[in-house]
Amino acid sequence: MFPILSATVFLPIAGMIAILLTPKTQTKLIRQIATGVSAVVFLLSAIATLQFDSGDTGMQFVEKVAWIPQMNVFYHLGIDGISIPMVFLTGLLGLLACVASYGIEVRVKEYFALYLLLLTGMMGTFIALDLFLFYVFWEVVLVPMYFLIGIWGGPRKEYAAIKFFLYTLAGSLFMLLGILALYFNSDPHTFDMVQLAAVHPYSLGFQKVIFLALFLGFAIKVPIWPFHTWLPDAHVEAPTPISVILAGVLLKMGTYGFMRISYPLVPDGARWFGIYMAVLALIGIVYGGFVALAQTDFKKMVAYSSVSHMGFVILGLSVFTYSGFDGALLQMFNHGTITAGLFLLVGVLYDRTHTRDLNSFGGLGARVPVYAAMLMLFSLASLGLPGMSGFVSEFLCLLGSFTVYKYITMASCAGIILGAAYLLFMMQRVLLGPLNPKWKELPEINGRELFTLVPLIVIILLIGIFPQGILNLFGPTTHALVDALGGIAR
Amino acid sequence: MNVLASLPFFITESILIAAGFLILLLDLFVENKKALGWLAFAGILVSAFFIRVPAEPQPLFFGHFLVDPFSVFFKTAVLGIMAMTVLMTLAYKALPPKQEGEMYAILSFLGVGLIMMGSASNLLMIFISIEFVSLTSYILAGFEKKDPKSNEAALKYLLFGSVASGVMLYGMSLIFGLTGTTELLGIKAAVSASALNHLLLLAMVLLMVGFAFKISAAPFHMWAPDVYTGAPTPVTAFLTVGPKALGFAVLLRVLMTAFTPFIFYWSAILAALAALTMTFGNVIAVSQTNIKRLLAYSSIAQAGYILMGAVAATQIGLSGVLIYIVAYAFTNLGAFVVVIIAANHFGTEDIESYAGLAKRSPFLAAALTVFFISLAGIPPLAGFIGKFYVFAGIIQGRFYALAVIAALNSAVAAYYYFKVVKQMYFTEPKDCAPLAQPFPLMAALGIAFAGVFILGVCPAPLIELARVSLSF
Numbered sequence: 036m037f038p039i040l041s042a043t044v045f046l047p048i049a050g051m052i053a054i055l056l057t058p059k060t061q062t063k064l065i066r067q068i069a070t071g072v073s074a075v076v077f078l079l080s081a082i083a084t085l086q087f088d089s090g091d092t093g094m095q096f097v098e099k100v101a102w103i104p105q106m107n108v109f110y111h112l113g114i115d116g117i118s119i120p121m122v123f124l125t126g127l128l129g130l131l132a133c134v135a136s137y138g139i140e141v142r143v144k145e146y147f148a149l150y151l152l153l154l155t156g157m158m159g160t161f162i163a164l165d166l167f168l169f170y171v172f173w174e175v176v177l178v179p180m181y182f183l184i185g186i187w188g189g190p191r192k193e194y195a196a197i198k199f200f201l202y203t204l205a206g207s208l209f210m211l212l213g214i215l216a217l218y219f220n221s222d223p224h225t226f227d228m229v230q231l232a233a234v235h236p237y238s239l240g241f242q243k244v245i246f247l248a249l250f251l252g253f254a255i256k257v258p259i260w261p262f263h264t265w266l267p268d269a270h271v272e273a274p275t276p277i278s279v280i281l282a283g284v285l286l287k288m289g290t291y292g293f294m295r296i297s298y299p300l301v302p303d304g305a306r307w308f309g310i311y312m313a314v315l316a317l318i319g320i321v322y323g324g325f326v327a328l329a330q331t332d333f334k335k336m337v338a339y340s341s342v343s344h345m346g347f348v349i350l351g352l353s354v355f356t357y358s359g360f361d362g363a364l365l366q367m368f369n370h371g372t373i374t375a376g377l378f379l380l381v382g383v384l385y386d387r388t389h390t391r392d393l394n395s396f397g398g399l400g401a402r403v404p405v406y407a408a409m410l411m412l413f414s415l416a417s418l419g420l421p422g423m424s425g426f427v428s429e430f431l432c433l434l435g436s437f438t439v440y441k442y443i444t445m446a447s448c449a450g451i452i453l454g455a456a457y458l459l460f461m462m463q464r465v466l467l468g469p470l471n472p473k474w475k476e477l478p479e480i481n482g483r484e485l486f487t488l489v490p491l492i493v494i495i496l497l498i499g500i501f502p503q504g505i506l507n508l509f510g511p512t513t514h515a516l517v518d519a520l521g522g523i524a525r
Numbered sequence: 526m527n528v529l530a531s532l533p534f535f536i537t538e539s540i541l542i543a544a545g546f547l548i549l550l551l552d553l554f555v556e557n558k559k560a561l562g563w564l565a566f567a568g569i570l571v572s573a574f575f576i577r578v579p580a581e582p583q584p585l586f587f588g589h590f591l592v593d594p595f596s597v598f599f600k601t602a603v604l605g606i607m608a609m610t611v612l613m614t615l616a617y618k619a620l621p622p623k624q625e626g627e628m629y630a631i632l633s634f635l636g637v638g639l640i641m642m643g644s645a646s647n648l649l650m651i652f653i654s655i656e657f658v659s660l661t662s663y664i665l666a667g668f669e670k671k672d673p674k675s676n677e678a679a680l681k682y683l684l685f686g687s688v689a690s691g692v693m694l695y696g697m698s699l700i701f702g703l704t705g706t707t708e709l710l711g712i713k714a715a716v717s718a719s720a721l722n723h724l725l726l727l728a729m730v731l732l733m734v735g736f737a738f739k740i741s742a743a744p745f746h747m748w749a750p751d752v753y754t755g756a757p758t759p760v761t762a763f764l765t766v767g768p769k770a771l772g773f774a775v776l777l778r779v780l781m782t783a784f785t786p787f788i789f790y791w792s793a794i795l796a797a798l799a800a801l802t803m804t805f806g807n808v809i810a811v812s813q814t815n816i817k818r819l820l821a822y823s824s825i826a827q828a829g830y831i832l833m834g835a836v837a838a839t840q841i842g843l844s845g846v847l848i849y850i851v852a853y854a855f856t857n858l859g860a861f862v863v864v865i866i867a868a869n870h871f872g873t874e875d876i877e878s879y880a881g882l883a884k885r886s887p888f889l890a891a892a893l894t895v896f897f898i899s900l901a902g903i904p905p906l907a908g909f910i911g912k913f914y915v916f917a918g919i920i921q922g923r924f925y926a927l928a929v930i931a932a933l934n935s936a937v938a939a940y941y942y943f944k945v946v947k948q949m950y951f952t953e954p955k956d957c958a959p960l961a962q963p964f965p966l967m968a969a970l971g972i973a974f975a976g977v978f979i980l981g982v983c984p985a986p987l988i989e990l991a992r993v994s995l996s997f
Contacts (some may be wrong), residue, residue: 145883219920
């Protein structure tokens with residue numbers, strides 16, 4: 036059988052080597068290589084999605100080879116319903132962000148080499164089934180991201196880059212300690228997630244400690260309040276395509292970690308922490324919303340809206356119900372597509388005006404109608420307009436959590452109102468009102484930019500109108516996970 | 526085993542000694558000192574060819590010199606480190622040209638001394654070998670005679686080293702007085718036979734002070750930053766790796782052979798030393814502006830991580846020590862190669878001079894970045910495998926507090942390593958001329974670079990080697 040997962044993970048590395056061997060003056064060729072590679076990666080992820088048997092809740096496309104036999108470490112890849120949406124999302128955004136990167140004009144060779152390395156790390160994180168391998172991929176993401184923010188970012192890029200790096204590294208080191216403790220307390224010692232999930236013979240006290248150690252790693256990545264402070268810096272300073280990847284894929288690595296590792300491996304600990312997760316989710320939703328409302332920087336507003344929207348994922352995950360988990364996973368996917376679109380749109384505007392100050396725009400709706408339409412579509416999707424994907428997933432999260440934490444859920448609904456407030460307020464300041472004379476020559480969104488946005492809006496509408504399609508894809512797996520956790524079958 | 530019977534197992538060392546004397550002799554006639562360097566390099570290669578693991582441990586020279594898998598492991602490591610050091614010295618510009626020949630001779634002898642440290646199975650032999658290594662190291666540290674900093678380094682090293690040796694010797698004399706033997710195995714028998722003897726415990730602690738000095742563990746590290754900064758850079762590279770690695774070898778052998786009944790005590794002492802060492806090294810490294818000094822403090826911190834492996838004293842932890850040492854040797858030597866290339870060009874070791882290196886010499890910048898990432902313990906590089914193993918060791922031994930301290934330390938360390946990376950990649954260069962890349966340095970760099978990657982991606986053979994080398 037063709038090792039489709041290995042190909043997906045390591046093709047970008049091959050591309051990176053090819054780019055490193057290309058002279059740096061050949062920028063066009065470098066872009067073509069990067070685009071070609073990410074297109075093939077997307078194609079592979081799409082093929083895997085199509086071939087995926089949604090009825091089977093076990094691992095599929097499994098590849099397993101001994102790597103470090105002395106420690107029982109395996110090169111072990113596989114995907115199930117939880118990883119498949121993430122793999123597809125990574126493939127899709129990997130391609131779109133690559134096309135969006137054509138605007139990068141300095142140090143093109145380094146940029147695309149690092150970009151492809153990043154792609155490998157992200158893909159690997161979502162399909163590794165061995166804790167050691169997972170950690171390796173998780174950390175591989177850090178280094179290229181540091182450079183991508185630090186070299187091609189905005190005015191405070193160096194600060195943002197090292198802050199992102201240190202926050203995530205500190206968290207992941209505690210995750211490593213947790214992983215090692217899991218290993219030494221299993222019998223026989225193993226890093227195999229599937230095996231560990233099947234036995235988990237740990238006492239509650241031990242599970243709490245492990246959950247906390249893993250939590251530090253994942254919560255910083257999500258980010259869960261109060262570990263979110265790296266996010267606005269990194270998202271704002273990063274170049275547009277990298278913001279897209281950060282918001283679209285990297286944040287999901289954290290919540291994916293909860294679903295893939297924390298929950299199945301230390302279920303009692305996870306249940307014990309459920310209420311705390313819900314409270315942190317609520318704080319994140321409301322706090323993120325209020326702070327977004329106060330922003331005058333377009334990009335910062337979108338960044339804080341991420342804190343709020345990722346809060347819904349955590350809320351859905353905190354309750355151990357069918358709809359909560361379905362909602363959480365769907366929200367991960369939807370936030371990836373919607374926020375990626377918003378960041379792309381911020382980038383489109385910034386490329387033309389070199390400002391992100393919301394108060395300096397105004398009246399652009401008449402000047403650039405196509406751009407305005409796109410911005411409206413993505414904003415409405417983000418604020419959870421029924422008929423678009425964001426509504427479905429946030430509704431499911433709230434529905435799932437309502438059966439468990441009524442008051443927290445009610446309070447969380449404020450997040451949706453806040454979302455409507457800051458997004459509509461933003462649209463008013465950017466699109467409506469009198470046209471700022473400075474922008475009367477503002478050029479319309481171009482074909483390449485539309486190419487990066489249209490696939491996203493198609494997916495957003497498709498899921499909004501027919502959510503059952505994607506829910507059927509991963510539903511059986513999430514439901515099996517809820518069952519294994521002893522959750523509520525609703 | 527008597528002297529004659531011992532010789533067949535002593536070929537590697539004999540070749541090194543012969544090479545050393547030959548270089549010393551030829552130094553009188555040969556004008557081209559580089560040729561002597563290549564001779565030393567050839568000597569190392571030839572001697573490496575005769576490395577054998579005997580089927581049974583061989584106690585040479587009346588039981589003073591033990592050839593077992595453990596000593597062979599370190600012998601191989603020493604030869605590798607020596608070869609790299611010679612390559613670095615060959616292209617180091619600041620050395621006084623006339624004395625360069627002596628340097629290669631001393632290095633060859635120093636290699637023998639280090640091998641002796643790894644093989645000594647008798648307190649007397651341990652003391653002699655450590656003193657031999659120390660004395661030759663003092664000379665090397667002061668090799669740039671005209672440079673006051675180099676002189677300061679040598680003198681400081683000598684003074685601190687003498688005190689440490691004195692303390693260690695005092696411990697040894699106590700042990701001999703209490704047990705009546707200097708053989709490690711004999712000491713073990715005596716330690717096991719009697720009830721807890723507090724004087725013996727004190728003697729062990731005194732002995733450990735001497736070893737802690739060698740591996741520059743806090744609070745016995747005071748000499749290290751100044752010595753590492755003042756010494757000629759190839760010597761610094763060597764000192765941060767060679768004597769340090771062999772210091773660990775002696776430490777492990779003595780503790781694991783003679784003092785196993787005291788494991789509870791020395792494990793606690795090592796845990797405290799480890800926590801102190803890594804914290805001290807990392808915190809002070811943060812504010813450094815000179816790359817040699819930064820690497821000096823980083824190497825102190827790294828010793829703290831390596832100590833963690835010995836704390837747990839499980840099979841995983843102990844092999845972690847060996848794995849970490851190999852990974853660290855490749856990485857640190859590689860980093861110093863780039864530092865030498867840069868110092869040859871800039872004439873200074875300020876971190877600021879690395880500004881924009883990525884644009885001037887992309888490969889050098891990338892290589893140094895890779896070494897720093899490896900030192901920071903980020904996968905998939907050699908340093909991560911080492912760190913993973915020592916972490917595994919302490920988690921297995923349930924030293925959770927130490928594990929948390931080490932994790933926090935690793936984050937601090939990443940900060941200062943990336944301070945240099947930031948200079949190389951985010952800052953604009955003052956001029957864009959690429960740096961000269963002489964062949965010996967590029968060869969050493971290539972070896973280190975490949976080693977860091979290969980050990981990181983396929984660590985299994987090294988892990989297996991470390992496992993079978995734990996032959997206490």
